[in-house]
Every structure is written in structure tokens, then in C-alpha cells.
Amino acid sequence: MxxxxxxxxxxxxxxxxxxxxxxxxxxxxxxxxxxxxxxxxTKAANxxxxxMLDYHTAFQKKDLKHFKTLHSxxxxxxxxxxxxxxxxEHYEDIGRQLGIEVTIYKGGEENTGFIxxxxxxxxxxxxxxxxxxxxxxxxxxDMYSQDMDKRLLKIISDEVNNYKQSYGLVDFTDMIEKFIxxxxxxxxxxxxxxxxxxxxxxxxxxxNIIKENSKYVILAGDDDQAIYGWAGADVKxxxxxxxxxxxxxxxxxxxxxxxxSLADKILDLIPISRRVQKNWKARKxxxxxxxxxxxxxxxxxxxxxxxxxxxxxxxxxxxxxLKERGIYFEYKDRxxxxxxxxxxxxxxxxxQKGDELSLAEVKDIFEYTGTDTELTxxxxxxxxxxxxxxxxxxxxxxxxxxxxxxxxxEMLSNGEELRKDPRVKLSTIHSAKGGEADNVLLIxxxxxxxxxxxxxxxxxxxxxxxxxxxxxxxxxxxxxIMAAKKEDQGYDIESLG
Numbered sequence: 141m142x143x144x145x146x147x148x149x150x151x152x153x154x155x156x157x158x159x160x161x162x163x164x165x166x167x168x169x170x171x172x173x174x175x176x177x178x179x180x181x182t183k184a185a186n187x188x189x190x191x192m193l194d195y196h197t198a199f200q201k202k203d204l205k206h207f208k209t210l211h212s213x214x215x216x217x218x219x220x221x222x223x224x225x226x227x228x229e230h231y232e233d234i235g236r237q238l239g240i241e242v243t244i245y246k247g248g249e250e251n252t253g254f255i256x257x258x259x260x261x262x263x264x265x266x267x268x269x270x271x272x273x274x275x276x277x278x279x280x281x282d283m284y285s286q287d288m289d290k291r292l293l294k295i296i297s298d299e300v301n302n303y304k305q306s307y308g309l310v311d312f313t314d315m316i317e318k319f320i321x322x323x324x325x326x327x328x329x330x331x332x333x334x335x336x337x338x339x340x341x342x343x344x345x346x347x348n349i350i351k352e353n354s355k356y357v358i359l360a361g362d363d364d365q366a367i368y369g370w371a372g373a374d375v376k377x378x379x380x381x382x383x384x385x386x387x388x389x390x391x392x393x394x395x396x397x398x399x400x401s402l403a404d405k406i407l408d409l410i411p412i413s414r415r416v417q418k419n420w421k422a423r424k425x426x427x428x429x430x431x432x433x434x435x436x437x438x439x440x441x442x443x444x445x446x447x448x449x450x451x452x453x454x455x456x457x458x459x460x461x462l463k464e465r466g467i468y469f470e471y472k473d474r475x476x477x478x479x480x481x482x483x484x485x486x487x488x489x490x491x492q493k494g495d496e497l498s499l500a501e502v503k504d505i506f507e508y509t510g511t512d513t514e515l516t517x518x519x520x521x522x523x524x525x526x527x528x529x530x531x532x533x534x535x536x537x538x539x540x541x542x543x544x545x546x547x548x549x550e551m552l553s554n555g556e557e558l559r560k561d562p563r564v565k566l567s568t569i570h571s572a573k574g575g576e577a578d579n580v581l582l583i584x585x586x587x588x589x590x591x592x593x594x595x596x597x598x599x600x601x602x603x604x605x606x607x608x609x610x611x612x613x614x615x616x617x618x619x620x621i622m623a624a625k626k627e628d629q630g631y632d633i634e635s636l637g
Contacts (some may be wrong), residue, residue: 141351141352141354141355141356141357142355142356142357142384143351143357143358143359143381143382143383143384144356144357144358144359144383144384144385144386144387145358145359145360145381145383145385145386146359146360146361146386146388146389146415147360147361147362147363147385147386147387147388147389147418148360148361148362149362149364149388149389149392149418150362150365150392150394150395150396150403150610150612150613150614151392151393151395151453151576151613152245152389152390152391152392152393152420153359153389153393154334154361154362154389155184155187155188155191155334157360157389158177158188158332158334158358158360159188159191159192159195160388161330161332162175162177162192162283162332162422163195163196165329165330166196170329170330171329172203172326172328173205173206174197174202174329174586175328175329175330175332176206176207176213176328176330176331176350177204177207177324177331177332177334178207178208178209178210178213178331178332178333178334178350179207179209179334180209180334180335180338180339181209181335182209182473182575184210184334184335185207185208185209185212185225186206188207188334189201189204189207192204192207201536201604202266204497206326206328210316210343210346211312211316212316213319214315214316214318214319214346215315217319217322217325217326218306218315218318218319218322218324218351219325220310220315221636223314224308224309225306225309225310225311225315226309226310226311226312228244229244230301230303230307230309230352231257231262231300232244233303233312234299234300234303235259235262237299237303238296238297238299239258240261241258241635242257242258242262243257243258243518244257248410255280257521257606258624259286260284260288261292261293261296262296263313264278264279264284264288264293265293265296265297267370267371267372269311269408270340270341270342270343270371270372271284271340271342272340272341272345275293275294275297279293283370288413301400304449309362313342316342316343316345316346316474317342317550318350319346320342320345320346320349321362325349325350325352325353326353327353327354328350328353328354328355329354329355330354330355330356330357330358331354331356331357331358331599332357332358332360333347333350333357333358333359333360334360334361335361336359336360336361336378336381337361337362337363337365337366337373337375337378338361338366338367338368338373339373339374339377339378340372340373340374340621341372341373341374341377342372344374344377353537355577359378359381359383362418362605363375363378363379363416364407364415364609365573365606365609365610366378366603367467367569367570367603367606367607367610368570369600369603372381379415381414388418388419389418389420390419390420390421391420391421391620392420392422392423393423394419394423394576394614394615395422395423395424395427395613395615395616396422396423396425396426396427396615396618397409397423397424397425397426397427397620398426398427398428398429399422399429399612399615399619400422400613401429401615402429402612402619402636403609403612403613404610405636406608406636407605407606407609409601409605410601410602410605410606414602415602421629422597425617427615427616427617427618427619428617428618428619428620429619429621430618430619430620431621431622431623432620432621432622433618433622434622435458435461435501435622436621437622438578438581438620438622439464440467440564440579441465441467441554442580443563443578443589444563444564444565444577444578444579445563445564445565445577445578445579445580445581446564446565446572446575446576446577446579446580446581446582446585446614446616447469447564447566447567447580447581448567448568448569448580448581448582448611449566449568449569449582449583450568450569450574450583450584450585451568451585451608454583454585455471455566455567455568455583457567458583459471459476459566462473462476462564463476463547463550464550465550465554465558466547466549466550466551466552466553466554466556467551468551468556468562468563468564469557469562469564469565469566470561470562470564470565470566471565471566471567472490472566475585476547476562476564477544477547477548477551478541478544479559481508481538481544481548481595482502482506482548482558483504483540484501484505484507484508484538484550485534485538485545487501487504487505488534488537488538489534491505491523491528491530492530492531492534496520497521499515499516499517499521502515502521502523505523506509506526507527508538508540508541509537509538509539509540510539510540511526516534528543535548542627565577569607569610569611570606570607571608572611572614576614576615576616577614577615577616578616578617578618579615579617579618579619579620580611580612580615580618580619580620581620582608582611582612582616582620582621582622583620583622583623584608584618584622585624592613601610
């Protein structure tokens with residue numbers, strides 16, 4: 141077996157390079173079903189599939205059955221059904237049975253095996269499973285509240301196991317464990333593992349099985365972007381994995397020079413003994429790095445923006461500001477307004493201008509305005525007969541969604557293109573990895589919690605630096621960093637600039 145390790149600094153085209161390797165193997169006669177391409181998330185796997193279909197128009201999606209996540213490989217090889225796998229609602233059901241209200245946060249990375257809940261107990265139990273360590277050892281990592289009830293922790297752990305057994309369910313970690321001992325790993329001529337720095341210990345065990353069943357293996361990732369340690373990722377395994385040849389992609393097609401300069405200063409906080417040194421060039425454009433203390437100082441009314449924060453709570457607090465400004469945005473893959481309401485409003489505006497509406501369009505308007513009447517296809521409807529007045533402001537008509545209508549009014553007055561992708565996207569740094577935008581607003585943590593935590597643990601220090609490194613390197617042109625005044629600040633990037 142021959143192995144190669146590819147390091148892809150931010151914006152250097154790592155996925156493009158991997159797919160170029162795929163095309164090379166195809167040209168050399170390697171059958172597509174003998175090529176395995178494994179991404180860390182479903183989103184990344186789907187991107188690879190779509191790009192391959194663009195490259196090779198003769199391929200159909202079914203031909204790329206080995207382009208998937210590691211969890212999906214285990215799922216398919218074991219012949220499992222979705223109904224056999226633990227879902228968010230199952231964990232919520234367990235909480236209800238124990239008299240504990242548990243909310244699973246959705247919209248994160250798919251199929252990583254990690255659940256994100258408002259319960260430290262569920263998060264700890266799940267993290268221990270992924271890391272392949274005991275609950276006690278996970279508790280002692282000092283990542284959890286020290287006032288956790290250990291008795292309750294054991295009760296919840298036992299209940300999760302009982303629940304799975306009672307309903308014949310498995311979680312993502314169970315699937316990998318079953319795959320490892322199954323002997324069902326396909327034989328590959330070449331296997332690609334993307335974002336390998338994010339693999340957990342049990343996923344590394346699965347990788348070893350794949351490696352044993354492959355003639356050629358290419359690992360790709362970047363230890364400087366390893367930000368899933370909290371979810372069990374073992375970046376040291378990626379750093380130490382023996383490779384016949386290491387390749388470092390040298391040129392970023394995203395990051396401007398001023399942003400790279402700041403990014404390098406962040407990485408300098410990590411001793412070289414705990415990272416792989418990589419030299420890469422920024423774009424020739426200078427770009428800008430700006431430090432601000434209020435949202436009013438951010439020119440977010442124009443251009444495309446990626447707004448990043450460490451945690452969702454800061455993004456949630458930002459939403460009212462954006463709505464008040466009439467800014468169209470996206471958060472957790474959801475648009476900031478009700479699409480059905482907007483479509484109905486546009487139909488109402490058409491009627492105000494004298495256009496005829498279809499029966500379905502009239503029904504939509506009636507639904508939102510609470511008009512109760514029987515409608516038939518037999519005639520055209522004049523809304524005036526139902527009390528609608530053409531010169532009445534439309535946001536006064538749709539009383540049931542009045543606040544939403546005012547928001548849509550502001551967006552329309554701002555000239556927002558509501559039918560297209562929002563020009564402003566809100567995301568946690570973890571969910572944004574791989575993303576980019578011309579303008580990035582990075583909202584720092586303004587408490588001492590992070591600072592106090594990282595001072596106690598080298599691994600936490602390293603990962604915290606890497607989180608902010610990933611955040612700043614999403615920038616294609618202008619970076620804005622917002623933080624409270626320094627005396628309250630937990631992470632002081634401004635001092636590095």
C-alpha cells in the first residue's frame with residue numbers, strides 16, 4: 141500500500157486537487173467503483189459528487205456510490221435502513237422519558253456522529269462514545285461543569301443504551317464499530333480521505349481498515365484548521381500518519397495579504413513543535429483588516445457578507461439588528477423571511493397594479509388575510525368585493541404577519557434581491573469551514589471563559605487559536621473583527637494586528 145499526505149492551507153484548492161487526482165486515476169484505467177472518496181460531512185461529499193458529474197458528463201450519480209462520508213460507507217455496507225439509526229427526536233424522546241427537556245440543535249454539520257444539545261449530559265455521553273473513552277475519562281477532560289450530577293449522568297447513559305436496545309436502534313458510533321469488525325470493507329485501487337485532521341479515534345480505526353483494503357491512499361487536510369477536538373477529532377494522528385510523500389499546496393486563491401499576515405500571527409501562538417510548518421502565498425490583493433466595536437461601524441448594507449461567531453447565541457442576538465435594517469440574510473440554511481408570505485405579498489402587489497390573479501394566488505392571499513369564503517374556478521375574482529382596497533398599504537392588509545411584513549417592506553426599500561441567495565449569511569466558525577465571502581465579520585467572544593480555559597490546557601490553547609485562524613481565513617477581501625473593549629475581552633486578536 142502506498143500513501144500520500146496532502147496539506148491544504150486556506151483557499152488553496154484542496155478539493156480541486158483531490159478531484160484532479162481522481163481524474164488522473166480514471167485516465168490510467170482505474171474503474172470508478174474502485175475509487176473511494178470520503179469526506180467529513182455530507183455537504184462536502186455531495187459537493188465532490190456534483191463536481192465529478194460536471195467533470196464527467198458520462199457519469200450518473202449512481203456511478204459515484206463510493207463518494208460519501210465514512211458513516212455513510214458503514215451504513216451502506218452493513219445494509220442498514222434510516223429507521224434503524226438514532227435521530228435527534230430519539231434523544232429528545234429519551235429526555236422526555238427522564239423528565240428532562242432536551243433540545244437538539246439542528247443545522248450543524250451532517251453525519252459527523254456528534255449531536256449538539258442544550259444538555260451537557262447528552263453531549264458528554266456522545267463525546268465519550270466518539271472518542272472511544274469512558275464517560276469518567278470524558279468528564280475529567282475539564283470541558284464540562286464540575287457541578288454535574290454523576291449519578292444522573294450514569295442514569296442517562298444507561299437509558300440511552302436501554303432505549304437503543306428496546307427499539308433496535310444504533311447511533312453513528314455503533315455503525316462504525318460494527319463496520320470495523322464486519323469484514324465488509326470494499327476493495328479499492330485508491331482511497332481518498334478528505335479533512336482527515338477532523339477524524340475521531342474511532343474513525344481512524346475505520347481508516348485503518350480502508351487502508352488495509354486499498355492499494356493507494358491519499359490523506360488530505362490541514363492541521364492548522366483542526367477545530368473539532370471538542371467533538372473527538374485527533375489531529376495528532378493526522379500529523380503523525382506516515383506518508384511516502386507530503387504535498388503542501390502553495391497558493392491561496394482566497395486570502396488577501398493583510399488577512400494572511402494576521403492569520404500567520406495567530407498561528408505563531410502555537411509552538412512549531414505542535415504543528416506542521418507550511419509556507420503558502422496569499423493573493424496579490426492587499427485586502428483590509430478592520431477592528432470595530434459596534435455593528436454600526438460595519439458597512440453591511442452593501443456587498444456579500446459572511447458573519448461568523450464561535451457560538452450560535454451571538455448570531456441569534458444579531459438577527460433583530462439585521463431585520464431592523466431590512467437586510468436579507470440566511471442562518472442555518474434558512475432564509476430570513478417566510479417565502480410563502482413574500483410570494484403572497486408579490487401577488488397582492490400585482491393585483492394593486494391591475495394584474496389578474498389565478499384562483500390559487502387569490503386563495504393564498506385569503507389564507508394570510510383570514511378571509512373566509514368559498515372560491516371556485518367559474519369566475520375571475522375582484523378582491524375589492526371582499527373589502528380589499530387597492531391603495532391600502534399591503535403591510536396593513538396582512539395583519540397576521542405584521543412584523544414580518546414591515547421587515548419585507550424594509551428589504552424592498554433597500555433594494556434587496558429576495559429571489560436570489562441572501563447576500564448575508566450567518567454561521568458558526570465550525571459550520572463555515574470551507575466557506576468564503578468577499579467580506580467577513582468575525583464576532584469575538586467577549587467573556588473570560590475561553591481565556592481561562594485555554595490557559596489550563598495546551599490542547600485547548602491550540603484549538604482555540606485554530607478556531608480564529610479558520611475564522612479570519614474565510615475572507616476574500618475585507619475582514620471586520622468586532623469585540624468588546626479589551627478589559628472584557630476573552631480573545632484579543634486586535635493586539636496581534
